[in-house]
Amino acid sequence: MPEQSQKKWYVLHTYSGYENRVKENLQSRAQSMGMEDYIFQAVVPEEEETETKNGHTKTEMKKTFPGYVLVEMVMSDQSWFVVRNTPGVTGFVGSHGAGSKPAPLLPEEVEHILHGMQEQADQNDLDLELGEVIKITDGAFAGLEGKITEIDSEHGKVKVEVDMFGRLTETELDYTNLEKASY
Known part of the structure; x- marks a missing residue:
């Protein structure tokens, strides 16, 4: 051998x-x-x-x-x-x-x-839940945190509400563009 x-x-x-x-x-x-x-x-x-x-x-x-x-x-x-x-x-x-x-x-x-x-x-393989707060790591909203409003695990997508200028804005993100928020 x-x-x-x-x-x-x-x-x-x-x-x-x-x-x-x-x-x-x-x-x-x-x-x-x-x-x-x-x-x-x-x-x-x-x-x-x-x-x-x-x-x-x-x-x-x-x-x-x-x-x-x-x-x-x-x-x-x-x-x-x-x-x-x-x-x-x-x-x-x-x-x-x-x-x-x-x-x-x-x-x-x-x-x-x-x-x-x-x-x-x-x-x-992220374990995400509706209402969970996540941190956005890439794209236009990088560095911001948002709350998950919808999860499409089949396509690796989530919809997230982000506070932009005092208004809630919803955006769709790939799993690869986010991570669990650490508190």
Whole structure:
């Protein structure tokens, strides 16, 4: 069994639009070929994106790096071969071809990508209640506090009443633009 300290993150180039299929294929191949001790996980970095068109707000997950998949693995000839020959994988980023091994991502690069994904997941898991006072962290009302009047957890939105110039103004916000008020 390989040393855990040899475990590093690498970037795979894939056909655009096939990132999730490559992730599934890679996990399946690692299991069926007995490579679980060498190939640990595959991640398709995504972030939530909200778009408003014709008065309709739509939230969907967009790939942060279209055409790329991150894989955590111990680099060996056998694990390289399994990953490189996974359907949909066109190659490793940082490899110079002709069978050369790729360069791994730096730990701070991995931390930045994975931390960003976790931060967004944590934001979407906020436990909010009607009437609760929250603090707005981004946008035109950043720094203000407001009271929640409506919650749309399916779309990650809340309606909040904010006191603007002595008048209550209602605004719709993403979960990602607010945090619990601390008292």
